[in-house]
Amino acid sequence: MSDLFYAKLGWWLFIVSAMLFGWSALRAGDWVAATGAGAFFVANISFMIPIYRAGERRRDAHHET
Numbered sequence: 001m002s003d004l005f006y007a008k009l010g011w012w013l014f015i016v017s018a019m020l021f022g023w024s025a026l027r028a029g030d031w032v033a034a035t036g037a038g039a040f041f042v043a044n045i046s047f048m049i050p051i052y053r054a055g056e057r058r059r060d061a062h063h064e065t
Helices: 003-028 031-064
Strands: none
Touching: 003 031
16 A cells, blocks of 8 residues: 555544544533634644645646646
8 A cells, every 4th residue: 555545544534533532522511622623623634635636636647648
């Protein structure tokens, strides 16, 4: 498996952990922790965007040739 696969897997695991932390915080009624989990979730998504966009650019370049 490629390094890119493991990078994507790591980011997806961060996404899952952010959702679980958020769920736990909401169940506990801790809105500060829930807000932090939401920010963590959004930050992880923002880090994933360039990885997926780079893959689209490589795929588009491959189809143009």
